[in-house]
Amino acid sequence: MRRCEVCGHQEPAGAPDCDRCAGLVDELVEEGWRAFLLAEFGAVAPPDEQLIARMVVDEPDKHPWRVVDAAYDRLTCPECGGRLSRGPAGCASCDLANGFRYSAVEIDRPGVPPGNEHALRVNVAVTRRPYGIAATEVLVRRLSLPVLIEGRLPTTAQAQATKALARKGATEQELAAVIYADWNS
Template identity: 40%
Template sequence: MTKAAYLSGMGLPAPFPPGGRRVPRPEAPVPCSNCGELVGRGYPECAICAERIDDLWWADWRALLDAERVQTGTDEERALAERVRAASVGAFPWTCVDWALWLLTCTVCGGQVGSGDLGCVDCAAADGARWAWDHQALPVAMTPNEHALRVAVAGLRAPHRHRDVAVAGWRLALPFLFAGELPTTKQAQRIRALLLAGRYAELARCRDFCAMAHLPDLPWRS
């Protein structure tokens, strides 16, 4: 008997409840009516992109609020966020773990917990701790696409903590990750090389990972 089955039989919640599955994903990337980019590429600055992407997280947090009979925007919600942050790995959906961090303010740097100043040790610790969920849940309770989606959103919420090429890669990928796609290792390596070559604008015109990875070399680099 698996641990999840045992806990279920005891009337206890199973570990690593999945996240981000209450809201349907688009079948393919679509243009944003606000910023004109593919939905997600303007995240988090574009209000429409942010709303569409964050809905995956909000739906799970809303369900937790309802289960706990807590109202949003209250001290009780912040107390719940602290409880989620302090809980053992796998006690809550990864989306709820992220939302809890987004609600909390770092007492050291004043930013969002896990997304504050680059030199903030507390934020670095909180950001590092969240990924234990992924490492222990993959591939059963979390798909590779969900992991990549989580990484991209976390990176775009704290671009100052990452290299420019990584941020550009997440921005390019997010619309396709949102639609359920995932690049192969070779595709990701090729796209990164093209980004390093300064070809973001050309990559942004592509409509899937395959097209980006097969963008031809410039004549003088062939």
């Protein structure tokens, strides 16, 4: 794990407030999009990228989650005008798209414990769209990103204990210490 030179968090745990960390979270999604475009269309920037994005979101259950999330990023919400699925809670179009994103395929990366990709996906989704989610939940999710990116996965007991600490009012530093020490064992 590396510290962000802008915010000082373990990268990318400063997202969404730190632009650099937020960019690193977005890059996790973009890597998947580029690989998909190259594999399926032989180019990372085909001229009909928006059409491809619309086709992907029409069948999210047929594509990896990173591809689906990136496709949504390329479409504009007709209601709020932001990136589709990332608008504020209460934007009906974004809420609907945000729900559909979870039907996408999750494939664990080689060498990671089963379930790591699901945890990474949920934490990325919460970090990229924190609206309407409890601040303590967002905090734990974003602090967890560096560990999940490295391919680790907390046990159920570790995850529950961390959430319990957050609900009891543990500070960000206390939570980070638990996540970065206990979850690495």
